[in-house]
Amino acid sequence: MQLEASAAGCWAALQACRERSPLVQCTTNFVSMDIMANTLLAAGASPAMAHSIGEVEDFVGIASALLVNVGTLSDDWVGGMRLGAQAAVAGGKPWVLDPVGCGATLYRSEVCAGLLRLKPTIVRGNASEILALAGAAGGPTKGVDSTAAADDDALHAAQALARQHGCVVAVSGAEDLVTDGSRVLRVANGVPLLQQITATGCSVTALVAAFVCLFPGQPLEENAAALSYFGLAAELAAADGAKGPGSLRVGLLDHLWTLSQEQVLAGSKIREG
Ligand SMILES: Nc1ncnc2c1ncn2[C@@H]1O[C@H](COP(=O)(O)OP(=O)(O)O)[C@@H](O)[C@H]1O
Ligand SMILES: Cc1ncsc1CCOP(=O)(O)O
Numbered sequence: 001m002q003l004e005a006s007a008a009g010c011w012a013a014l015q016a017c018r019e020r021s022p023l024v025q026c027t028t029n030f031v032s033m034d035i036m037a038n039t040l041l042a043a044g045a046s047p048a049m050a051h052s053i054g055e056v057e058d059f060v061g062i063a064s065a066l067l068v069n070v071g072t073l074s075d076d077w078v079g080g081m082r083l084g085a086q087a088a089v090a091g092g093k094p095w096v097l098d099p100v101g102c103g104a105t106l107y108r109s110e111v112c113a114g115l116l117r118l119k120p121t122i123v124r125g126n127a128s129e130i131l132a133l134a135g136a137a138g139g140p141t142k143g144v145d146s147t148a149a150a151d152d153d154a155l156h157a158a159q160a161l162a163r164q165h166g167c168v169v170a171v172s173g174a175e176d177l178v179t180d181g182s183r184v185l186r187v188a189n190g191v192p193l194l195q196q197i198t199a200t201g202c203s204v205t206a207l208v209a210a211f212v213c214l215f216p217g218q219p220l221e222e223n224a225a226a227l228s229y230f231g232l233a234a235e236l237a238a239a240d241g242a243k244g245p246g247s248l249r250v251g252l253l254d255h256l257w258t259l260s261q262e263q264v265l266a267g268s269k270i271r272e273g
């Protein structure tokens with residue numbers, strides 16, 4: 001089935017996720033584990049956090065997609081990340097990279113560059129991370145938080161990365177950018193307060209992993225759909241009167257769970273260009 005880059009496409013992807021409940025293997029940082037697993041459950045997907053070098057390959061064998069997130073990086077995890085990515089490629093399964101904090105330290109940048117060479121299907125990061133991964137001149141990253149905007153510079157870095165590595169690259173921000181190197185999709189959902197809840201970027205990347213296995217060969221549209229779905233749920237939570245990050249976090253999970261076709265068709269903002 002062809003997935004449109006539109007609100008209708010966003011709904012089709014969400015419906016498919018709720019119906020098919022893909023098993024998403026998450027090799028992710030300690031900070032994100034709770035909210036990420038709950039985000040995937042609220043979307044109807046099935047999360048499993050697994051990172052041990054002893055089991056990652058077997059796990060990839062039963063998962064629909066693999067997420068690799070380098071947020072709380074340590075030497076003993078890197079081998080598992082690499083093995084998992086290699087098993088996914090060998091098994092024809094999609095895998096998604098979240099290069100958390102790329103550019104903050106040389107170690108982190110080198111590990112991310114090595115993972116990129118293992119052919120992720122999709123990379124999703126904030127603007128600082130994508131600029132650092134592409135080796136583009138940008139402001140220094142502030143740990144895991146971005147100091148750059150998802151602007152034309154970030155888009156050019158994302159396009160260069162996508163062309164060089166044959167993947168789809170997404171840059172999150174006020175307006176999310178998704179590119180395969182030539183086409184560009186823009187997603188105008190979300191609220192600024194999402195930046196004040198830790199691991200919302202990590203969680204939306206996990207949703208990208210859940211969506212990417214649903215419509216084979218259409219990672220660009222699936223990626224945009226996941227970003228739009230997450231951002232729209234946050235908008236509705238904010239409209240409910242969330243007072244701050246705490247209530248927004250709760251409302252976000254509730255709206256991910258309850259979002260209806262009517263709400264998606266009225267609120268999802270995906271456009272080409
Ligand atoms: N200024 C903003 N306005 C609206 N939504 C935003 C803004 N900044 C980030 N977001 C949203 O917050 C989520 C996390 O993105 P981001 O904060 O860029 O990632 P990370 O947490 O990895 O740094 C994404 O869904 C993104 O669209
Ligand atoms: C705070 C922190 N430190 C290491 S990983 C992490 C979570 C980062 O989450 P996100 O990239 O979604 O902001």
Ligand SMILES: [Mg+2]
Nearest residue numbers: 100126201202
């Ligand atoms: Mg992040």
